[in-house]
Each structure stands twice: as C-alpha cells, then as structure tokens.
Amino acid sequence: MSFTDWFKDIKPVMPVMVIEDINDAEPLAEALISGGVTCLEITLRTPVGLKAIEILAKKFPDAHVGVGTVSKIEEMQRAVDAGAKFAISPGITADLCEKAKSLRLPYAPGIMTPSDILLGKQFGMEFFKFYPADLAGGPKMLKALQGPFPDLKFCPTGGIHYDNAMEYLSLKNVVAVGGSWVCPVELVRNKDWQAIKTLAKKALPNI
C-alpha cells in the first residue's frame, strides 16, 4: 500500500514520541489516543523505542503505530518485526527506500531539497517527511515544491506547533503535520498524561 493511500484514514497530526522510560509507553499512548490522535510515531532515539513499538502495537491494534528516526535497514526490519505499520526517516537513502519497497511498508523518507525528492522518486516514493520544516523554508518552500512536483504529498515536521500547524495543513501538498509539541518530553517525564491529552485535543484541527 502506498503511504498516501494508507494516510487517507489517518487524522492529520502525528505525535513524534520520544519514550525514555518503557513504563511511560502505555499511558502516553492512552493519553494521545483519548485526545483523538490515531497515528503514533515512536522514535528510535532511545534504547526502549523498539520495545515500546512492540507493546503499543499489541495493546492498541486499531491505532496506527509506526517507527520514526529510522536510519538503517536493520532498524526498519526490527521495527516491522515488532509490529510497526509505517516508517519515517529524517533523511533519504537508496537502501532505506529499497528496503521499504521490499517490505511493502508505507514509508516516508525525510527530504529537504528537490534533489532529495528526485532520489525518492527513483524508488516510486510519493510521500515525504519535510524536515526540518521551519529551517528548510517552511510553508513557502512547500508551495514552491508544488510546481515541479504537483503529485507529491508531504508531512512537515521540525518546528511545527499549535500556532503554525494550520498554515501547513492548508497547503494542498500537505496531508499531515508531525512533531513533539503534542507530547513534550518534559510532560512525559512528569507523567502529566492529562496535559498531553489536552494538547492532543487542541492540536487536532476541526477538519
């Protein structure tokens, strides 16, 4: 399944989750899901990332649990074995694109330039993470990319927050926004699940 087909059913805000304590995985996911989020990107930035994917994929079979910060094909394979239903990378490499294709895994490589996009297109990629969105030119850059790449879709992340999410989501080549602002590390450390649920509710646009 392509990422864009897969993304049709997903609410357009994707929390980028950094889980430091495995005991936080479940209550954090619970808070986000009860706030209306349907898609969870669990990053491999901490040693418990894979374990968290395994736990959450089993516990929340209806949620879309995926893996973020994938930089090696072995990580992609392990995440899929743990139950990840999609994968996201901060950048793009040929071997990651090939691996995602061979696994038939919805995959969004990270891009910042037209050349990155051309590399992805060689592998049939049609959905990209635009990262780091604010530093890479923000909404203006995404608008500029509509000219040469009218059929491609993007999920900007990096510097997205409540105040600018709608500006990105109003662009016709943006199908979702992602970021840590829905589940800030400090709130997770404080186990403030109620605050995270409130942030998730506030983050989801009325569309």
Ligand code: 3PG
């Ligand atoms: C990502 O991987 O998408 C970013 O680290 C998220 O960026 P943010 O923390 O600025 O939301």
